[in-house]
Amino acid sequence: MRVFLMVGILATAITTSAAAQAPDGKALYDEFCKKCHGVIGSPPQTMVKKFEKIKKFDAEFMAKRTDDSVVKVLTKGKSEDMKSFKDKMKPEEMAAVSKYVHELAAKAKP
Numbered sequence: 001m002r003v004f005l006m007v008g009i010l011a012t013a014i015t016t017s018a019a020a021q022a023p024d025g026k027a028l029y030d031e032f033c034k035k036c037h038g039v040i041g042s043p044p045q046t047m048v049k050k051f052e053k054i055k056k057f058d059a060e061f062m063a064k065r066t067d068d069s070v071v072k073v074l075t076k077g078k079s080e081d082m083k084s085f086k087d088k089m090k091p092e093e094m095a096a097v098s099k100y101v102h103e104l105a106a107k108a109k110p
């Protein structure tokens, strides 16, 4: 009986630490970014109308931005519309989202 308990605790510990090390970029994106930037990084028309400066995340756009520069935008914010997320996300979560938007851009059709 005690062995089972130990295994249970160990398994929980491993799962928790893995989750802490690698935040889910997609889940974070879907929660915080999707409504403006669109499911696959292509902003919906309503948002394009609302925010003239919003751009599609495609390869060309992301080629000019590194994971670090996206993290910087998320930390400091860029404008009135693209605000800082430093109260909503931890640095490692911002890094995961940055990676995810680059993945979206790599997959985007021109």
Ligand code: HEC
Pocket: 028, 029, 032, 033, 034, 035, 036, 037, 051, 053, 054, 055, 065, 070, 073, 074, 078, 079, 081, 082, 083, 085, 097, 098, 101
């Ligand atoms: C309220 C709508 C809104 C939300 C939510 C939002 N964005 Fe933005 N985002 C914008 C707008 C508008 C711009 C263009 C701002 C500008 O150029 O001044 C922008 C620009 C950007 C840029 C380009 C910045 C640059 O280097 O020029 C990146 C990268 C970005 N957003 C990532 C994200 C990520 C990641 C999230 C989620 C954590 C997010 N955004 C959430 C509206 C939003």
